[in-house]
Amino acid sequence: MYFTVPLHLHDWGTGAEVPAQMLVVSRPALLYAKLFANSVRVGTAVRNALLFIAVLFGLLELLAFLMAVRLSQTITRSVADLYGATRQIDQGNFAYRIPVKRRDQLAALATSFNTMAGSLGDLVEEQREKERLLRELEIAQEVQRTFFPQTPAALAGFELHGVCKPARTVSGDYYDFILAGEGRICFALGDISGKGISAALLMASLHSAVRAYHLSEDNKHLPPGLPGGQGGALTSPGKMLALLNRHLYASTQPEKYATLFLACYDSRTRRLTYSNGGQPPPLVLCANGGIERLDCGGSVIGLLDGLEYEEATVTLEAGDLLVAYSDGITEPENSRGEFGETRLVHEVQKVRHHSLANISGHTMRALEAWIGDAEQPDDITLVLARQG
Secondary structure, three states: OEEEEEEEEEOOOOOOEEEEEEEEEOOHHHHHHHHOOOOHHHHHHHHHHHHHHHHHHHHHHHHHHHHHHHHHHHHHHHHHHHHHHHHHHHOOOOOOOOOOOOOOHHHHHHHHHHHHHHHHHHHHHHHHHHHHHHHHHHHHHHHHHOOOOOOOEEEOOEEEEEEEEOOOOOOOEEEEEEEEEOOEEEEEEEEEOOOOHHHHHHHHHHHHHHHHOOOOOOOOOOOOOOOOOOOOOOOOHHHHHHHHHHHHHHHOOOOOOEEEEEEEEEOOOOEEEEEEEOOOOOEEEOOOOOEEEOOOEEOOEOOOOOOOOOOEEEEOOOOOEEEEEOHHHHOOEEOOEEOHHHHHHHHHHHOOOOOHHHHHHHHHHHHHHHHOOOOOOOOEEEEEEEEO
8 A cells, every 4th residue: 555644844954944755655454463462353353253153054054955855855754654645445445555664753653543543443343243233134134024924814704913013134023824724723832032134043943833733623744742743733832832832941041931822712612712821911992991810821932941831712703803912012101110010001991992004003102102213122022813
């Protein structure tokens, strides 16, 4: 750097002031070094510190950038894995699992997804099994419907009507009408212990047995030693109950049994011969206002071997109405107690002069109103017969 500086000089001989200029040659670095000689070391330290901080922050920024890139790639890959897994699940591949190689929260999410996929697979299998069982139950229900009479039965001056409402898909209750020839008709009403499939299977067995050994004079097919066997007249409900008791006792588990009411009506004499094996006694609502209970018989069938059953005969007069029912009608309860036999008789008496189908429908509606929103506790069966 070059610059001039004015000087004030004096002539030593005369003492006069003489103007002059001095040329100065200098370097700023030397000037700054002289001016800031004491602060240069501090400034250098500050500068070095600032440079260190700048480098440190640069490294931190670079590290953060690299971590962000890796995290972004990890999240993107995890989301892609989850998306691919959901596509597999959507296509029904419940065996697909996301590979888990890390131990972070995304890995925990993938593990949870795998667990969920396994649970979904189990649920789908259970649903398929349930649907299969439901289809089989529907088939069983259709088959069981064929066991029940499809139309009301009637002879000259005598009509029969029955209805059964299962508590589940299939019923353990049983009723049947069998034309026995020569102006006779036999009918049965039974209740198998328990509900559901096991009761329905035993009901089918009982139905088949009654049909096979129905009250017919042609009974030479019966095995020797059984009531009515080898040509003996199997014309009584009591002997039929003894036969069925032995059959169920020999072919079912010890805790399985059934209640059964059997009756045979002869239209020529208007006589009803019956035997009751532990079933709630059917009622004959007489035209004159009286009520007769058909309780002659014996114990339930299939529980003890070698039982004998009594039988009785009643003569039906014109207008008499027979009401046979399972305990599913009288036992349902609400806050006022059981529906009961008295209420059943009251409901039937209100419409006793209507058709049997209307009497049955009215009684069932009254029972449904009594049960209300509660689950039906048991199978419901009602058989009506009227002497014309």
